Amino acid sequence: MIVDDVFDKMNKQLEGISKGEVRAANLEVFPRLVGALHSHASSCARCGELYEKSNLYVDDIVAVLRGSKEKRKDFEEAVNEALAHLHHEHKALPKGKILSTSVMAGMLTGLGVAVLAGYIISGDLMGYGALGWLIGMISGWTVGKVRERNLKKQNRLY
Ligand SMILES: [Zn+2]
Numbered sequence: 001m002i003v004d005d006v007f008d009k010m011n012k013q014l015e016g017i018s019k020g021e022v023r024a025a026n027l028e029v030f031p032r033l034v035g036a037l038h039s040h041a042s043s044c045a046r047c048g049e050l051y052e053k054s055n056l057y058v059d060d061i062v063a064v065l066r067g068s069k070e071k072r073k074d075f076e077e078a079v080n081e082a083l084a085h086l087h088h089e090h091k092a093l094p095k096g097k098i099l100s101t102s103v104m105a106g107m108l109t110g111l112g113v114a115v116l117a118g119y120i121i122s123g124d125l126m127g128y129g130a131l132g133w134l135i136g137m138i139s140g141w142t143v144g145k146v147r148e149r150n151l152k153k154q155n156r157l158y
Helices: 002-014 019-024 030-041 045-059 061-066 069-090 097-120 125-153
Strands: none
Touching (some): 002 045, 002 061, 030 069, 045 061, 097 125
């Protein structure tokens, strides 16, 4: 499978490079991104182009991490371009993105609603806030999971 190949190729080069660096460069989603481009490449010319381009980075990922600021910026732009294309043209999204956004939105909404409710009924704001935050987080997580599962069924999650 293409995603595993990309992982292998990158892992071989990434010895000696810390997990923090990998995370900072957003490399966790990258192999799946390449896989998604590849799966659309046969029917979409733009995906084909983006796939070819991203493969250049796969082959020399160390140059991206340890290279010049410019090289790093090129890489980030290529990644963003691919993410945007997959989103707009193929309605596909990376795994985890929806979940984290949904959890964050749930927490903030829960916190806001609970603090407001606590304020209106002159309750314990901290207590209400904590409870609202928790409920919001759980709701957000549930909503995010359901949405991701639906996307996955439609082959729109990578
Ligand atoms: Zn495409």
